[in-house]
Amino acid sequence: METVVGIEDNDDGRFEDSGVDRSSSALSSPKQISNPIVYKLVRVEGDGKLVPATDDEVMEVGDFLEYENSEMHVVTNTGQSLECISIERSSSGKLRLECLEEADLGKLNAKLQYIEQILQKVKEEEKHRISCGSPVHSHENIDSQCSADKFPVMDGKVQSETPCQEIPSIASSFNYTHSNQSGSIDQCSRPSEGVIESGSSASAVYSNLKSDISMSDGEICLDKLSIRELHELFKVTFGRETTVKDKQWLKRRIAMSLTNSCDVSATTFIIKDNKIVRKFEEDSSGNMNAGSLISSENMTEEDVNFKDSSAVDACGIDDNQVVSETRSENGLEYENYQTGQRAAKRIRRPTKRYIEELSENESREHNPRLSISNKTVGFGHVSPTSNVRPARNAFSEARTYSTRLDSLGGSNVQIPCVSRVRRSRPRKDIASLMKFHPTGMGEAEKLSNKLLEHSSDAGSDFSDKVLKSRMPAKFHQPSSSEPVKEQCPVICPIELRQELRPKRADPSGHTSDDNNIVTVPTAKGGMRRKHHRAWTLVEVIKLVEGVSRCGAGRWSEIKRLSFASYSYRTSVDLKDKWRNLLKASFALAPADEGINSRKHGTAPIPEKILLRVRELAEMNSQVPPNYSSSQLASGGGSVHGDRSGYL
DNA sequence: TTTAGGG
DNA sequence: CCCTAAA
Numbered sequence A: 001m002e003t004v005v006g007i008e009d010n011d012d013g014r015f016e017d018s019g020v021d022r023s024s025s026a027l028s029s030p031k032q033i034s035n036p037i038v039y040k041l042v043r044v045e046g047d048g049k050l051v052p053a054t055d056d057e058v059m060e061v062g063d064f065l066e067y068e069n070s071e072m073h074v075v076t077n078t079g080q081s082l083e084c085i086s087i088e089r090s091s092s093g094k095l096r097l098e099c100l101e102e103a104d105l106g107k108l109n110a111k112l113q114y115i116e117q118i119l120q121k122v123k124e125e126e127k128h129r130i131s132c133g134s135p136v137h138s139h140e141n142i143d144s145q146c147s148a149d150k151f152p153v154m155d156g157k158v159q160s161e162t163p164c165q166e167i168p169s170i171a172s173s174f175n176y177t178h179s180n181q182s183g184s185i186d187q188c189s190r191p192s193e194g195v196i197e198s199g200s201s202a203s204a205v206y207s208n209l210k211s212d213i214s215m216s217d218g219e220i221c222l223d224k225l226s227i228r229e230l231h232e233l234f235k236v237t238f239g240r241e242t243t244v245k246d247k248q249w250l251k252r253r254i255a256m257s258l259t260n261s262c263d264v265s266a267t268t269f270i271i272k273d274n275k276i277v278r279k280f281e282e283d284s285s286g287n288m289n290a291g292s293l294i295s296s297e298n299m300t301e302e303d304v305n306f307k308d309s310s311a312v313d314a315c316g317i318d319d320n321q322v323v324s325e326t327r328s329e330n331g332l333e334y335e336n337y338q339t340g341q342r343a344a345k346r347i348r349r350p351t352k353r354y355i356e357e358l359s360e361n362e363s364r365e366h367n368p369r370l371s372i373s374n375k376t377v378g379f380g381h382v383s384p385t386s387n388v389r390p391a392r393n394a395f396s397e398a399r400t401y402s403t404r405l406d407s408l409g410g411s412n413v414q415i416p417c418v419s420r421v422r423r424s425r426p427r428k429d430i431a432s433l434m435k436f437h438p439t440g441m442g443e444a445e446k447l448s449n450k451l452l453e454h455s456s457d458a459g460s461d462f463s464d465k466v467l468k469s470r471m472p473a474k475f476h477q478p479s480s481s482e483p484v485k486e487q488c489p490v491i492c493p494i495e496l497r498q499e500l501r502p503k504r505a506d507p508s509g510h511t512s513d514d515n516n517i518v519t520v521p522t523a524k525g526g527m528r529r530k531h532h533r534a535w536t537l538v539e540v541i542k543l544v545e546g547v548s549r550c551g552a553g554r555w556s557e558i559k560r561l562s563f564a565s566y567s568y569r570t571s572v573d574l575k576d577k578w579r580n581l582l583k584a585s586f587a588l589a590p591a592d593e594g595i596n597s598r599k600h601g602t603a604p605i606p607e608k609i610l611l612r613v614r615e616l617a618e619m620n621s622q623v624p625p626n627y628s629s630s631q632l633a634s635g636g637g638s639v640h641g642d643r644s645g646y647l
Numbered sequence B: 001t002t003t004a005g006g007g
Numbered sequence C: 001c002c003c004t005a006a007a
Helices: A002-009 A018-028 A102-132 A139-146 A165-178 A207-212 A225-236 A248-262 A283-321 A328-349 A350-367 A368-376 A391-409 A427-434 A443-471 A478-487 A491-502 A537-548 A554-562 A571-587 A590-600 A607-618 A631-635 A642-646
Strands: A042-044 A050-053 A083-088 A095-100 A269-274 A275-278
Touching: A165 A350, A537 A571, A537 A607, A554 A571, A571 A607
Parallel strands: none
Antiparallel strands: A042 A050, A083 A095, A269 A275
16 A cells, blocks of 8 residues: 555656565565555557556556465365365465356466566566666656567567466465455465466457457457456446446456356456467356356355455555546445445345245245244255245145135136135134134144135135026936036035025025135144035035946046046045935935924935935945845835935 | 045 | 045
């Protein structure tokens, strides 16, 4: 910093203070330098000439040397294209690993190379000046004097006299400078062949900027770019314009995007044998993915760090730069920078939180009230688990959905099962049912039950209407009643009984639905549906018809043929119902059916049906368990089937 | 998975 | 309706 100030404060721009020397010495022993230095940017033309840089081409090098004192332990994990170096900073002791792509490394090396050159030039110039006794008056002067003839140029390249071995460490410091104010080193590089062999500067290139980038022997330095070029580069890299004039910032951002491998075309080239070689697409893509994954993890942290360092840079160094920028602009840049970082962060970060929110939303979508339980699930888990809802909920919901779907699925009317809210008269049965819920029932169960009741409620409401409008006077014709049947699966027991009355299909009766679907948690955690869904007459008819067609005992087949649309009627249910029907039919006293039904207030099963049942039973030699043939033989007039009410 | 039967 | 054994 002091050096910078010294330089900048020199009105005549004399480049005289010890900073230069120190910087020069930095080449041989970088760790001795602790202060950032501002250097003037020069452009190396293709013919090897050094063109004086414009004002806005001033670059700051000190930033790169900021962490000179850091101890770096290089652990190369030599893979194919990805190599890692773990760098431990003495200040924090934190150890981070990250992978860089070769191309990125190449860029960094190129930068390093260029810095090296600059330093070398400065050194040379200083020597020259000292020897000549001609003072330098400004950066521009320096640059002007930095003509190519004053520097060793070979093959169009500025030859670096720096020992190669030191380059990696320089590169490292260069690389980590900006982002590690808080200590963790998030990036790692490796000593690449390109660097070590660096007699020539090699760098990666934005292919689409080739024309704009100064190029010498296929080597391009990011630092050589002017503001305008940097802007263009920025645009290419980030896909948006920038008004930032801070070159440092631009370069940093671009470099960062490179190291993060987030951008296309950033890793098109790699350095090999001092030449820029086009990278294979597979390589770059694959590595880029891996790289971005890793870096995305680090970005959060790095953002903070970066912020700090950038604050330092912007307020400290940049302000002192000769570059014609006002402090307000610096502030603006800083703002932009921050926002830019945030934007990038937004893009990269979503992983965990996004998933979390996603799962949460999903669960809420299904059952808002149960979101709490979902929160506990799958924090930090990835999609597969986070999508899992509590088994109970899933079950009940599935049930709900299927029920509603099925209730209408068989018919021609397909009604979306969602958001059909029934707003009709309040249901008393439900209230009572809820009131007497099993105490063991958890809150979640209650809620889900409520939900279920609601949905099925709506569904049944609708189907009831349909049923009424379509309810045929003659129910005894299975085929004709079939479609009707399928539309009225969900009906409240009480109403069912009313409807079950054969002759009076009771359209007036407010067939309010309300099936008491009560799900009871099982010891195993499963859900048992503890729901009594009364059999409708249609269902009974269908069952009888199915039995007559397929034979008793082939419940699955009957279920498949006649009850395909009744998801809530399992084959076991059919079997049970048939069993009951059988009992009823054999216990039935033909003359008394009406009495029976009235007596128990239950919907009677039409005698016709019962007779048919008995007929079928006898056909199949099925006899109710406790039915004595004598009773049957006697005509069964005296036996009152109380169980008929079970229908 | 389906059937049959007990509860 | 649920549960379970048996096939």
